[in-house]
Amino acid sequence: xxxxxxxxxxxxxxxxxxxxxxxxxxxxxxxxxxxxxxxxxxxxxxxxxxxxxxxxxxxxxxxxxxxxxxxxxxx
Amino acid sequence: xxxxxxxxxxxxxxxxxxxxxxxxxxxxxxxxxxxxxxxxxxxxxxxxxxxxxxxxxxxxxxxxxxxxxxxxxxxxxxxxxxxxxxxxxxxxxxxxxxxxxxxxxxxxxxxxxxxxxxxxxxxxxxxxxxxxxxxxxxxxxxxxxxxxxxxxxxxxxxxxxxxxxxxxxxxxxxxxxxxxxxxxxxxxxxxxxxxxxxxxxxxxxxxxxxxxxxxxxxxxxxxxxxxxxxxxxxxxxxxxxxxxxxxxxxxxxxxxxxxxxxxxxxxxxxxxxxxxxxxxxxxxxxxxxxxxxxxxxxxxxxxxxxxxxxxxxxxxxxxxxxxxxxxxxxxxxxxxxxxxxxxxxxxxxxxxxxxxxxxxxxxxxxxxxxxxxxxxxxxxxxxxxxxxxxxxxxxxxxxxxxxxxxxxxxxxxxxxxxxxxxxxxxxxxxxxxxxxxxxxxxxxxxxxxxxxxxxxxx
Numbered sequence: 001x002x003x004x005x006x007x008x009x010x011x012x013x014x015x016x017x018x019x020x021x022x023x024x025x026x027x028x029x030x031x032x033x034x035x036x037x038x039x040x041x042x043x044x045x046x047x048x049x050x051x052x053x054x055x056x057x058x059x060x061x062x063x064x065x066x067x068x069x070x071x072x073x074x075x
Numbered sequence: 076x077x078x079x080x081x082x083x084x085x086x087x088x089x090x091x092x093x094x095x096x097x098x099x100x101x102x103x104x105x106x107x108x109x110x111x112x113x114x115x116x117x118x119x120x121x122x123x124x125x126x127x128x129x130x131x132x133x134x135x136x137x138x139x140x141x142x143x144x145x146x147x148x149x150x151x152x153x154x155x156x157x158x159x160x161x162x163x164x165x166x167x168x169x170x171x172x173x174x175x176x177x178x179x180x181x182x183x184x185x186x187x188x189x190x191x192x193x194x195x196x197x198x199x200x201x202x203x204x205x206x207x208x209x210x211x212x213x214x215x216x217x218x219x220x221x222x223x224x225x226x227x228x229x230x231x232x233x234x235x236x237x238x239x240x241x242x243x244x245x246x247x248x249x250x251x252x253x254x255x256x257x258x259x260x261x262x263x264x265x266x267x268x269x270x271x272x273x274x275x276x277x278x279x280x281x282x283x284x285x286x287x288x289x290x291x292x293x294x295x296x297x298x299x300x301x302x303x304x305x306x307x308x309x310x311x312x313x314x315x316x317x318x319x320x321x322x323x324x325x326x327x328x329x330x331x332x333x334x335x336x337x338x339x340x341x342x343x344x345x346x347x348x349x350x351x352x353x354x355x356x357x358x359x360x361x362x363x364x365x366x367x368x369x370x371x372x373x374x375x376x377x378x379x380x381x382x383x384x385x386x387x388x389x390x391x392x393x394x395x396x397x398x399x400x401x402x403x404x405x406x407x408x409x410x411x412x413x414x415x416x417x418x419x420x421x422x423x424x425x426x427x428x429x430x431x432x433x434x435x436x437x438x439x440x441x442x443x444x445x446x447x448x449x450x451x452x453x454x455x456x457x458x459x460x461x462x463x464x465x466x467x468x469x470x471x472x473x474x475x476x477x478x479x480x481x482x483x484x485x486x487x488x489x490x491x492x493x494x495x496x497x498x499x500x501x502x503x504x505x506x507x508x509x510x511x512x513x514x515x516x517x518x519x520x521x522x523x524x525x526x527x528x529x530x531x532x533x
């Protein structure tokens with residue numbers, strides 16, 4: 001499953017969800033749906049996590065930079 | 076019988092729990108050899124045990140119930156009281172969820188992953204969640220999704236979201252659904268505004284839709300893709316952020332003054348504490364159950380004496396406050412528990428034996444039932460003899476407070492109903508309890524209408 005196919009499926013799932021909400025109770029095998037769903041959201045989850053790590057690194061870099069400048073000023 | 080196989084331990088082909096002479100063991104089967112050795116030799120076991128996240132165990136050489144499949148027998152450190160997620164307050168479920176995700180994150184650093192994320196794998200030890208299933212770890216397979224994802228959402232995220240967005244009583248759905256709250260049901264019960272929260276939209280609403288969409292579809296391997304390491308970590312991290320963001324506080328109350336409304340003067344409160352302490356010294360119990368403990372004021376009298384105490388109450392807000400105080404103060408030997416004694420946890424699951432009933436988990440050495448009798452006898456129409464009979468089944472000694480009709484709390488209960496309780500008096504109370512108990516000591520609580528009794532089971 002490539003990225004566009006995954007994204008398509010996620011969008012389709014979101015559309016199905018928005019137009020049909022309260023119609024079924026019985027499920028036969030929720031395990032399959034959960035398994036596939038992770039694959040569908042994997043790119044989004046990975047991207048958000050990547051951005052979070054990057055942001056933490058930027059913050060750590062800036063904090064380090066400012067604390068270094070402060071130390072230099074004090075010295 | 077020499078071995079007794081645990082009734083809840085039958086799903087995992089890699090091993091099972093059994094007891095022998097009252098000691099709990101776990102048989103590890105050959106099928107789990109590689110995963111168990113990786114857990115032990117990679118440093119993961121030690122790291123999790125040191126962090127207090129995994130129950131420590133010893134490998135032992137004893138005869139095993141199923142020697143043909145045996146790899147090893149281990150003896151895990153015992154837990155003094157087993158409790159279940161439908162008996163936990165909001166913060167206990169939340170802390171259990173966060174501990175599970177933390178374990179998953181650490182396991183991932185060691186090339187392992189949790190294959191089982193059931194809330195029943197968590198128990199409370201020293202007022203903190205600890206993972207008890209040593210066989211839930213497997214080697215991470217590159218590209219695989221997280222096999223325990225569905226279970227985590229059903230066992231943890233769904234109840235927390237339902238409590239946070241709807242009502243604290245919805246945690247009782249965990250009692251009805253032993254494998255966690257079905258996500259389509261959670262999705263249906265959550266308010267529309269929960270769809271504007273990305274984590275809940277994804278992990279509950281769309282997840283439920285996906286389950287329904289693929290329920291009757293055959294999926295071949297080529298239809299499925301892979302989940303990269305980064306995406307795997309992203310899913311777990313997203314779940315952690317989702318759980319952390321969920322909050323609950325009882326409507327219209329401020330924690331600071333919650334339950335400050337008691338009808339005891341400080342002298343009466345002090346005297347009652349002193350009497351409870353003296354009665355405990357006389358019985359010297361190894362385990363106490365404080366039933367109707369409210370926020371656990373008197374459980375702390377037992378706790379201060381070093382006695383492990385189960386501190387139960389019917390009110391989720393009181394249990395929450397009790398738990399948060401235990402965590403804050405580092406008070407490790409109190410186990411706050413959500414319990415309605417008039418409808419205690421039944422045995423559930425296969426043969427009604429997978430999860431034990433509250434009564435089966437007893438008896439305790441001492442039960443404390445303080446300021447409880449009027450709620451049972453008057454609010455619930457329970458005759459004294461039925462109350463006495465139940466207590467005789469769950470304890471060896473009983474510290475019980477009698478609250479007469481002249482007490483303001485009982486007057487309050489009777490203001491809106493007819494008094495159909497002619498025998499609700501001290502004589503009737505003593506007569507009924509003497510059927511099952513010997514009265515050891517009784518003392519009037521100073522500056523109150525109440526009497527505290529110490530009884531021993533006959």
